[in-house]
Amino acid sequence: MDTSHTAHNEGPSAFAKPGEQGSKAAQLESKAAELELQRVSKRYDGQREPAIGDLSFTVPAGEVCVLVGPSGSGKTTAMRLINRMISITSGDILLGGSSVLERDARELRREIGYVIQQTGLFPHQTVGENIATVPGLLGWPKQRIADRVHELLELIGFDPEEMAGRYPAQLSGGQRQRVGVARALAADPPLMLMDEPFGAIDPINRARLQDEFLALQRMVKKTIVFVTHDIDEAIKMGDRIVILRDGGQLAQYDTPREILIHPADDFVAQFVGADRGIKRLSLTTVGELKLAAPESVTQAQAATVPAQASVKDALSAILTAGGEAVSVVDPDGRVLGMLTLGLIEQMLVAETAQAAHEASVEAAACSSEVSA
Ligand code: ADP
Ligand code: MG
Secondary structure (H helix, E strand, C coil): CCCCCCHHHHCCCCCCCCCCHHHHHHHCCCCCCCEEEEEEEECCCCCCCCCEEEEEEEECCCCEEEEECCCCCCHHHHHHHHCCCCCCCEEEEEECCEEHHHCCHHHHHHCEEEEECCCCCCCCCCHHHHHCHHHHHCCCCHHHHHHHHHHHHHHCCCCHHHHCCCCHHHCCHHHHHHHHHHHHHCCCCCEEEEECCCCCCCHHHHHHHHHHHHHHHHHHCCEEEEEECCHHHHHHHCCEEEEEECCCEEEEEECHHHHHHCCCCHHHHHHHCCCHHHHHHHHCEHHHCCCECCCHHHHHHCCEEECCCEHHHHHHHHHHCCCCCEEEECCCCCEEEEECHHHHHHHHHHHHHHHHHHHHHHHHHHHHHHHC
């Protein structure tokens, strides 16, 4: 096929393919800022109980922090406090080290990308016009806006020529969410707030959107607060997870691994689920494990799993194979080694020992601080 006359051929490559991310990241200029909530409380008028109570946590620049908790635990309230759609009752919120309370609220909101479940795309504007909203408000020159829209459409895997002129009603739910993400990214905000962005998408497309979003985040490296009520989504998407309980109280703030190995209390343990041992297996890829040397006889008949598969998926393959070892292959199909049930067991034992060791080091540090 001759593609020499298509615009597609001239621009940067389309959506995130492994191996191209490095060069793409170098092309994209991207800002990110640290976010810090300091003893934040919110009580709505006429309510006796606070919706958010004394909530503190810090999201390092460029990390994804997932806010997760049952319905009504204050997740949406927390997001609206950060971009000042509602007023704070007490406490402070710092973005890039300075208080959002001292900012002009409208100006602040242009600096914070916001993605919600219903996308909030303007129905009478095209995809291109929707993405251009904030740059337009900021008074960017026409050509710069056009270039940015083009770049973002490619970033979300759209053909700009084909998609820029479409209206939201001409898109699937998943496509609308992608446009919502592109619109939020348009003015290169240092912070993105995403409130259950994939909540209304069917499970298969949802998993795809999650994967695409993670690939996109590896390129743009924004500071992101991502809300979900789904603990599996939280574990998959978060560098760190804030678990809220009723009344907007912090139940735990930790990495997914720590939350799965050491839930802070019964509430967290229940929220995370009785299968948290299994969930832990989704945090490690097979390629990270020390594998057994391939044996020519067993290897020939063994099922194969790719090195980038999670240990959870590999365990499933082993169980499907009646407990037999599986061979782990690289993208070219070369066998890297064999994975057995015993090796998975060794990994879990080593992880638990490591976590216990870290906990005892921490405890020792605390007690030496107390005695000093
Ligand atoms: P979540 O997003 O975790 O489901 P919300 O932040 O929407 O929770 O709500 C937290 C609590 O605050 C709930 O009890 C809800 O009823 C209450 N709430 C939310 N918005 C308002 C409002 N505008 N006025 C009064 N109460 C509200
Ligand atoms: Mg909500």
